[in-house]
Amino acid sequence: MLDANLKTQLKTYLEKVVQPIEIVASLDDGDKSRELQAMLQEIVLLSDRITLVERTDDTERKPSFSINRPGTDISVRFAGIPMGHEFTSLVLALLQVGGHPIKLDDAVIEQIRNLDGDYRFETYISLSCQSCPEVVQALNVMSIINPRIRTEMIDGALFQSEVEARQVMAVPSIFLNGEVFGQGRSGVEEILAKLDSGAGARQAAELNAKDVFDVLIVGGGPAGAAAAIYAARKGIRTGVVAERFGGQVLDTLAIENFVSVKETDGPHFAVALEQHVKAYDVDIMNLQRAASLVPGKLIEVKTASGAVLKSKSVILATGARWREINVPGEQQYRNHGVAYCPHCDGPLFRGKRVAVIGGGNSGVEAAIDLAGLVSHVTLIEFGAELRADAVLQRKLHSLRNVTVITSAQTTEIHGDGKKVNGLSYTDRVSGASHKVELEGVFVQIGLVPNTEWLKGTVALSRHGEIEVDAKGQTSIPGVFAAGDVTTVPFKQIVIAVGEGAKASLSAFDYLIRTSFDDETETVEEKVAVPA
CATH class of the missing domain: 3.50.50.60 (FAD/NAD(P)-binding domain)
Known part of the structure; x- marks a missing residue:
């Protein structure tokens, strides 16, 4: 099942395991059970902290297995053979159940730990789905933090009768306590927001309390990330508000034309973007959808959660989404065929x-x-x-x-x-x-720009794209735009990155040439720009 190179890499990872792990496999006499058995036996040989128990007489899905920390309620479950995109989910589950530190903010961990109730999640995936691992890994880590959360990844290709019975026609499809919970890519914070009804109001209050930004970027795709990096490097107060950091790139399978990167995929590229932005002093406000733009000396961006963010300049980089055909039946059967x-x-x-x-x-x-x-x-x-x-x-x-x-x-x-x-x-x-x-x-x-929330403010083309000049300036002073949301031709990642950098430099130029009466310290003084 595992080639020599994969075994070597996995053995290196498993050296980080500090707690004993028990894998309990539920098997029958089918070919897929034999494949799973072979893979699990290979994994056990790579670490003396892992043991394997095989069962044929239980009522669990077959083939499936759980990864448990003996003596505790900590457990995650996989129904199927988690190879392909889900192999990373398997590795992370082994490490996290085995006591390797979980990389989440302390506040998020505490929020998960304080969830009141019993939650049983079932997530139907396909091994070729690049969006599925994020959901599987999010639910796995939540179940490790809070054992009242139980979770199981289910390979829809192996359990076709369930897929048919539950009318699963899109992945990832998440069921909570037997009922549909959600479909599509979701991270820890998105899932938490649906489980914790008070989270939205708390986040809105936190956003309202933020100081005025020098540059506020709306959108977290390649254009928004590049704009944030260029702004932060100028030493000015920079914020990013995004519905989901990574944007449309998260839904891209293969990227083979980004100069200097021979080959990657969308999710990995999005992670690299976020890590690069986080290397600088940038305030990232994820899972926040912009609802309206209010021009003024201080420009306001209002979010769907009710928060109001203020900034001296704004860069719009909200990207685009799949275009719909807009015929009867499309919305009714979305994710149902x-x-x-x-x-x-x-x-x-x-x-x-x-x-x-x-x-x-x-x-x-x-x-x-x-x-x-x-x-x-x-x-x-x-x-x-x-x-x-x-x-x-x-x-x-x-x-x-x-x-x-x-x-x-x-x-x-x-x-x-x-x-x-x-x-x-x-x-x-x-x-x-x-x-x-x-x-x-x-x-x-094709694609349609995400500009519905901007109608009546910035000038838009007949296709709904934001009209910009050679410097990324929109029709509103202090408001710039970049990437697929604009009239710039050729919707490519590398072009979006360049346009994001250009818009950021233009915004900085605007700041140093504009007086803000309510500021005692000018932007020039902050960054020591020569007169």
Whole structure:
């Protein structure tokens, strides 16, 4: 199961274990149980602090295993074989159950410890899902801190009957005490906010008490991170308020074109961004959605939680999100057959019929990936021909289980009230309507900027992007913008980083040239800028 290199790395990690660990495996006579058994036996040989107990007569899911600290209630559980993206979750669980320090703020640890109630979480994942490990690891660490929280990772591909019974059609899907709790990427603080009803009000009060910022960046993606680093290096008071630090990068599978980094993936890149920002004196206010912008000498950013942050300058870097097709059935069946991430949700449709809407690079890549999992893919493109690169089109047309339909306008997504069962489209040449029977629809038609909250303030293009000049200045003095949310062409990570740096330098230039009557100390004096 584990190659020699992986064993060497794991053995090094397990040297950090300080408490004994007992792994209890629930097995049957199936092939997957034998695979899991082999992997666990290999792990046990790597540390004398780990023991293995095998059971066949219990009522747990099979194959599954728990990682326990003997003599305590500390335990986490995995149903399936946590390889792929989930191997990191396994390693962290071993270390944390084994007494390795948990890297969370003391206040967050105390908040988890003080949760009142009994919580049983079940998280359905796919091993190819890059968003799933964050949820699994968050719940694992919460259960280690507070044993009244029980958690189990479940590989949906191995437990298809449960997936069908519970109508799980997107991962990660989280169940709490048998009821749906949430879907999609969530970290410790996001989960805590849903469990602790008073957390939002406390956070809003904390934000309201903050002093005026010199630069406040709205958004925590590549543009926002670069802006924060450049501002903090100037020695001025810098803050970042973000709905989720990392932004859309968190949903990106492979990154192979960021100069100097040959290959990485979105979650790892997002972690590197956050670590770089935290190396400077930057006030990061995560999980806070901006609700409105109020111009003035001191610019105000109001959050959805009711907080008001004030700053002398603001950089808008709220990025973009997947564009929706806006047809009947899309919202009703979102996460119930309508999906936007083929890498994450594709394995849940193994052996089924799906459609991909969109004939650009993203759509064609999605169709190619899905063709290896599902029984049939129907790719629907609005235009008269596909827009993807020629090399991708050649690969697509070589696949026998893919049908390409061009000049087609999707008009409705159908379902039985619980999940998708079909899609209708109109032939834009003949005008004829057609219906395709299928179980899943993957929407891949580009991005839409996150600017709804800015309407009526900064000038926006007809596509909703923030209009900026060559220096990143918006139509409001002191308000700058950068990244995918702006009119700057070519939505690329490397371009967003450069634009974030430029906007930050422009904001600094604005600060040193602007008088703020309520400040006894000027920005020039703070950073010792020559007159």
